Amino acid sequence: MLIRRLQDSAADAEAVQTVSRRAFTALYGPPPAGQDPRGSVMRLARTRHLAATDPGGCWIAEQDGEPLGIALSLRREGVWMLSLFAVVPKAQGKGVGRLLLEHAAGHGRGCLRGLFCASSSPAAARRYRQAGFTLHPTMKLTGAVDRSKLLDPGDIPVHLGGPAHTHLLDSVDRRLRGAAHGPDHEFMRAHFEELLVADTLAGSGYCYRDGGVVRLLAATSKRIAARLLREALARVPDGTEAQLEFLTADQEWAVDVGLELGLTLGTAGYLAVRGMKPPAPYIPSSAFV
Secondary structure, X not given: OEEEEOOOOHHHHXXXXXXXXXXXXXXXXXXXXXXXXXXXXXXXXXXXXXXXXXXXXXXXXXXXXXXXXXXXXXXXOOEEEEEEEEEOXXXXXXXXXXHHHHHHHHOOOOOOEEEEEEOXXXXXXXXXXXXXXXXXXXEXXXXXXXXXXXXXXXXXXXEEOOHHHHHHHHHHHHHHHOOOOOHHHHHHHHHXXXXXXXXXXXXXXXXXXXXXXXXXXXXXXXXXXXXXXXXXXXXXXXXXXXXXXXEOHHHHHHHHHHHHOOOEEEEEEEEEEEOOXXXXXXXXXXXXX
16 A cells, blocks of 8 residues: 655645545445535635645545545644544554554644644544644534524625735634634635635624525634625525534534524534644534634
């Protein structure tokens, strides 16, 4: 078996897609029919983005040219994050995942803090605990937005953001999770439908929305966070299901907004942290945390 660094190439991006599809289909079942092809394009682009920005954190395991497992990680200002980890079913339980995580974790050597979104896989959870991460069970909100419950926005203005707001976004990131997203904001602006920004004397925040999915939300107060979330859900197109994932118990403000607007609450996965508390008020990005 060969474990090598992932290359910024179309072939390696496709290999990552193949491994993750096989691994997560075994865990969750096949994806829904007619899934938006934009999601596949975004995942391929995410792989190449991280292979370019964090070559020391992205690894692939192969045997006779067949991809068996992948680990994509990133390091931002002293925080190490795992973006994607998957091993195909036939290679599980044979040490492939352990070796991949060891290689990826080497990219975070010297980082005092760690943070990532984890699936509900029991085997993966065991590895994360052995690596010293605290696993916070998370909730998800899904469903159609009840537009009759959308309230008057009040006195916190929300507007579309762009490159000029990068310093504001990074400032909020550093306050909440101790590290800016840096180059990841450029990727998210390019691939997600819109960036919403709130900037007042009382505080600031931002939110990325992509169709019905709230991809990332960070704010300096629960009040601003709730306002951004309401605005994002109000912009979900008619007939599109809204979705928020990886909400820890610290994000009750988001749970309250979602339930008030008719979404359904469920449980799925973990937020894994080491050397820090779960950021709040915050809805993490599974790709860039």
